[in-house]
Amino acid sequence: MDSLIVILALVGAISLLLWGTHMVQSGVQRAFGPRLRTVLADTLDNRIKALLAGIGITVVLQSSTATALMATNFTSAGLIGLLPAMAVMLGANVGTALIVTLLSFNVAILSAPLITIGLILFRLDKDSRRHDLGRVLIGLGLMLLALHQLVLALEPVAQSTEVMTLLGLLGAMPLVAVILGTLLAWAMHSSVAVVLLVGSLATHGIVGHESALLLVLGANLGTALNPLLEAGDKSPSARRMPLFNLGNRLLGLAIAWLALPQISVALSAMNLPDGADVAVFHLGFNFAMALIALPFLPQIAVWMCRLLPDRQDAADPAQPIYLDHSALDIPMIALGGAQREALRLADTLEAMLNGAREVLVHNERKLLAETRARDDVLDSLNTHIKRYLAQVDEDDLGEDDKERLHRILVFVMNMEQAGDVIDRHLLLHATKRLKRGLLPDADNEEELTAILDRLIANTRTAASLFVTEDAQVARKLAEEKALFRRVEQDATTRHFALMRDGVTAASQSSALHLDLLRDLKLANSFVVAAAAYPVLDRAGELLPSRMASTIG
Structure with missing residues (x-):
């Protein structure tokens, strides 16, 4: 005893x-x-x-x-x-x-x-x-x-x-x-x-x-x-x-x-x-x-x-690289690894957009499957990061680190949602256009190329903003939503003008073009929400609603 x-x-x-x-x-x-x-x-x-x-x-x-x-x-x-x-x-x-x-x-x-x-x-x-x-x-x-x-x-x-x-x-x-x-x-x-x-x-x-x-x-x-x-x-x-x-x-x-x-x-x-x-x-x-x-x-x-030379073989892109489970007891390091892993979602989304651009602008049918497969990568990385962050003990986190964890979650979930829009909507409409042979006119094709390039650039900006948290850059990225909204409104006006004139073939092509623009606008909304909104919210520059206040 x-x-x-x-x-x-x-x-x-x-x-x-x-x-x-x-x-x-x-x-x-x-x-x-x-x-x-x-x-x-x-x-x-x-x-x-x-x-x-x-x-x-x-x-x-x-x-x-x-x-x-x-x-x-x-x-x-x-x-x-x-x-x-x-x-x-x-x-x-x-x-x-x-x-x-x-x-x-x-x-x-x-x-x-x-x-x-x-x-x-x-x-x-x-x-x-x-x-x-x-x-x-x-x-x-x-x-x-x-x-x-x-x-x-x-x-x-x-x-x-x-x-x-x-x-x-x-x-x-x-x-x-x-x-x-x-x-x-x-x-x-x-x-x-x-x-x-x-x-x-x-x-x-x-x-x-x-x-x-x-x-x-x-x-x-x-x-x-x-x-x-x-x-x-x-x-x-x-x-x-x-x-x-x-x-x-x-x-x-x-x-x-x-x-x-x-x-x-x-x-x-x-x-x-x-x-x-x-x-x-x-x-x-x-x-x-x-x-x-x-x-x-x-x-x-x-x-x-x-x-121990660097590996030459390509790693599975759907598997995490920076989520070190031995670092979970040291939150500041675990969050750093999760943040680096989150940036891979931005890279994957940019690759998806580049693939979609080739499909839409150059009619590269063979890239459809490869581009769609990247959405599985986004889903996998998103799941791994969320499970990893769920294992971090919040009792060991200060207020700054809790906010940092939340920003990582917001970023990865919105990037994954943007990928879903590309996979389930944009590429679906692109496939429909290829099957029907509805090629856009020169103006629509130029507009589609420009808006795709704009979304790719916004994705890169969001990845940079995720690291720098610069309020000025966040404002510029948030302002991109207005541009996408105007492009959609102009395309809607043109589409209904064609319908009034009874130009059937042109109106069908225009309708599909309008669907594509709406998909890109929605994807851009998720990109902005991923990086710009958290920075603007913390700076007190984000309104709770776009609706005007009711008086009286």
Whole structure:
């Protein structure tokens, strides 16, 4: 029974530590998420700045995984090269070790004040940054409280002869110690918790000094395994950095293992507080591996690209590329991936419109099936993105990120609706015109070509506006609806004039031309609603109705 209580206390303390880390991370993301992305993007022009950015952002986020995912997404998008991204990864490793070092000292007395101040800020205003900062302080307080509870839970373990004998065997089996540390870090998805746990074990004399250092080396290896396993069969660019990180850790493990006796003597000579030497070793290991790898990053980047070359085969266009499920715990990165995926809908819709143009203007019958097939791509991407966003925890989202999620949903659904109009109406009318041989006169053909080109240009503008959110561009795009409406009205007037004159053949061709213009007008309405309306609504420039107010 006593053993069960001790195990439950240990599990509870470790769970509280992981939850506190999550609260700090989510609070920082909600308060400063977009700013952190900007800082990282602006510091990736050279290795040193990228290394320092990796350290700083990891200390703030309390997670090297979050920093690494941001850098990986930038690399996959082609915004930065592999070299600075690897420097960020090295910095993230050092940043995590800094967190462990700071928490390894006896600062449990700060737990209660941090939680109290955090709770006050958290309850002041749910829509302010103070609310999110309160979450951060509560998380830090919980982490310190968890560490204190961990120390208390380990005291009975230190008095257990059986446990001491079992863990004492780690000194005689160093490989087992490394494997145990690796498995613990892999299972917890956190080297911070494992290294702090090992420090507590070493403080109570439950594990020997060298065994503790081997457990730490295993923990470093375990956290490098997770990103690589989660990358799975993703694109080579998404797997290069995790593989580099794993190789860097394996090299460090080999070097440190060989020099372990000398390292142990050096740490003992420093007369550090009990358990703090474990954290200092963890920091020194990551800092040393960063310094060793940094000068050779250009050559390593070349080797990684040769080892994992870009795929030459064409991917299934209906399958998502940027929806990284391992990033769902980091909303600002998950939303970034969803936004990039959403832009693929705009590209697909533009390809549909180009195909429809060839069918209508140049009578390319063979492109009908190919153009219709692209609507299936739109449907598939729309479904994948909505399912992905449904898995994002809204409790971890700030007001800006909630609005961003809504804008993504609005964009993808309207783009998919525009594709449906092209597939179910425009192409249907185009097929009808080809079968009946109702070719338009020169004026109608010129008008149809111009309006198609206009819609293609509007689709490109909508994709750009989705990223930039420029109010002036949004106004210009919204004004396009008036132009499409005038074109339809003019065509309607001409059509009825032909009917009055009794020109049967011309009126039939004109009727089909009018149907095509209405389809294009409807598709354009969805394109405008996808990108322009959300920006104008936020700027307070969108009226709730086009109807005039009733007076009296």
